[in-house]
Amino acid sequence: MSARSPRVLVVDDEADLRELLELTLVKMGLDVDSAASLAAARALLAAHDYQLVLTDMRLPDGLGLELVREAGAAGRHTPVAVLTAFGSADNAVVALKAGAFDYVCKPVALDQLRLMVASALRLDHGAPAAPPASRLHGDSAVMRALRAQIARLARSMAPIAIHGESGSGKELAARDIHAQSARAAQPFIAVNCGAIPEALMEAEFFGYRKGAFTGAVDERDGFFQAANGGTLMLDEVADLPLAMQVKLLRAIQERRVRKLGATAEEPVDVRLISATHKNLAQCVEQGGFRQDLFYRLNVIELSVPPLRARLDDLPLLTAAILGRLGAAGQPVTLGPGVLEALSGYAFPGNVRELENILERALAFANGGVIQVDDLSLKGARDAASLPPPSSPAADTLPSSLPDYLNQVEREIILRALARTRFNRTQAAQLLGISFRQLRYQMQKLNIQEPEA
Structure with missing residues (x-):
């Protein structure tokens, strides 16, 4: 006996469009019911279980957004997608913020409709029965809340903007969202x-x-094609040049991309997650990031807390990290006072810095037992508390302003490099500049990495 086909509800007061949507969905092998009003849709929802609801934003007796909110409030977890007028980006974002699974623009592009429906049906049938183990270790209240929010966000197609300091686990949060979504079996591409x-x-x-x-x-696919059907994570999105921001915005709006040298565009189905340690709203105010792109990427915000805000998680985090470090050899243990010493440290580099500290400590440890002295935390604190760059007395002027500014810049860069143990990526993030800018300034100021 064959399994019953998934059931879809189409809600639209335009008879011709309703018929087109019905025919398209029936050809996909789906059972389809239709309604011309909000009241008729509510009656059908009360009588049947649906795997997807596709509704127009404007109906004769109300707004399709009401169905979005009601489906969420009833705890049905039925994905609801909305139809919006072409170019109504505001409506699409409002719908996604209200909890809509996705949106389709009018006039409806049938290839885009099919991709969206297929994604929604994977959500109902393809998601694992039990969520996979989280990559984010910790049992503090903030981490439990973060994991609960990730579980909710995994059921949507809405773009997510992840905020958090460098090394706090933004990519791990993005991978958790992907792993708990209907796209888990599809690619996750981090850029x-x-x-x-x-x-x-x-x-x-x-x-x-x-x-x-x-x-x-040779012909080559780009990141969008590689992530097709899955999730594309744009890490450090604030570093995108303005010219590229324009092209990215078009790809997001049209859900199509065109390869260099090609004449035709091709549809792509990706869930976008962006991440940055910078304040994107501030970047918009300063003219470094397009407001319209910010509006499309920042539909739902997810904040990853810094390590200093969840120091109760240190025992679990250190156990997980040491379990990885000691997997290939003898087990690794902590000597007396090590956890207390770690708890008194600020961790400007967050969990990534904790990993670096423990890996370095293990190299100095005797018999696989890490002692307080092996952590070298004192050196890190000294680097973080170096005196500020020297400045001339208030009543004097530097003999050469360019030389003086170069000296100040050199001292600041050296402090950042000392704090991150010459990890240039982390140093650039601390200074709020791109990796390329830091590399250029290091070459200009003749700053060289010390020999090991």
């Missing part, structure tokens, strides 16, 4: 936007055809 040369960005994001430029000897 560090600050590490791609500006001249290569369009080719890296959208791909290229053979012969599109010198050196393009």
Whole structure:
């Protein structure tokens, strides 16, 4: 006996569009009911279970958003997608914020509709019965709340903007969202936007055809095609140049990309997650980030707390990290007073810094037992508390302003590098500049990494 086909409810007062949607969904092998009003839709929802509801935003007796909110309030977890007028980005964002699974623009592009429906049906049938183990270790109240929020967000297609300090676990949160979603079996692609040369960005994001430029000897997919059906994470999205922001905005709005050298666009189905340690709203105010792109990426915010806000999690975190470090050899243990010493440290580099500290300590430890002296926390504190850059007396002027400014900049960069143990990526993040900018300034000021 064959399994029953998934059931979909279409709600729209335009008879022609309703018929088109019904025919398209029936050809996909689905059972379809339709309604022309909010009242009729409510009656059908009360009588049947649906795997997807597709509703117009404006109905004769109310708004489709009411169905979105009611489906969420009733605890049904039925995905509800909305139909919005072409170019009504505001309506789409409002619907996603209200809890809509996704949206489709009018006039309806049938290929986009099919992709959205397939994604929604995977949500109902393809998600694992039990959620996978979280990559975010910790049992503090803030971490329990974070994991609960991730579980809720995993059921949506809404873009998510993850905020948090460097090393706090933003990518781990993004991977948890992907792993708990209906897209778990599809690719998860993480892209560090600050590490791609500006001249290569369009080719890296959208791909290229053979012969599109010198050196393009084969056709290649970009990040969007590689993540098709899955999740694309844009890490350090604030580092995107303005020219690339325009192209990214178009790809998000149209859900289509065009390879370099190609004449036609191709549809892509990706769930977007962005992350940055910077304040994106402040970047918008300063003109470094487009407001319209910010509006599309920042539909739902997720904040990852710094390690200093959850020091109760240190025992669990250290146990997990040491379990990985000692997996290939003898077990690793902590000597007396080590956890207390770690609890008194500020961890400007968060969990990533904790991993570096423990890995370094293990290299100095005897017999797999880490002692307080092996942590070298005193050196890190001294680096963090270096005196401020020297300045001339109030009544004097520097003999050479460029030389003086170079000296100040050199001292500040050296302090950041000392604090991060010459991890240039972390140092750039501490200073609020891109990795490329830091590398250029280090070359200009002749700052070299000390020999090991």
